Amino acid sequence: MNDQGVSQIVYSKNVVEFVTVASEYCATIENAGHHTPKENLDKLQKILPLLYLKAALLPKVESVMEEELEKFVSELDYNTVHQKWLQLLGEHDSFYEVFDPSIQFGDETVTASISENLVDIYQDLKDFITSYSIGNEEVMNDSLAECVFHFSEFWGQQLVNVLRAVHMLVVGDVDFMEDTSDEAAPGKGNPKWLDNFWGTNEEED
Incomplete structure (x- = not known):
């Protein structure tokens, strides 16, 4: 791919709009401590x-460089943001996962973590927008290719x-101020808030 082709891709309308939304998402994840759980979830x-x-x-984008892309979100960065969201959500x-390729045809249920899902997405997007902001078009192209693949x-x-x-947390009557005796752990235990949510809806019906 020539330089003109790379330039047309990385500055195209769809890519620029994606960068804008991805940046807003990353800012939301990073600044969660400045807002209430309800405000963040809204x-x-x-x-x-x-x-x-x-x-x-x-x-669809093809890589043009032989070198691997630099990663900007360290393990410490990930854990710091993750703990912030875990404390926020308690x-x-x-939540119950309903689509897991390993169990989708069985009767098992899987408990997943909102905070882990959000921060996994954040990690990929933060690496991408940081590489994109460097301004090197080949780096921008390859970071985009990696982001599309991921x-x-x-x-x-x-x-x-x-x-x-x-x-469900946004539309349900959830009390984030309620104290719990157990220490929060990502995706562990029975998501009682979801059981209560369905129970409330059934009573209303």
């Missing part, structure tokens, strides 16, 4: 569907899965 309810749409519109971090293989499914839980 924002995620709106930005997650838009992020999926913009990612789905990205072009017992509401767990969307298809990994975080696209994570996004649609966690959106279900975010939606």
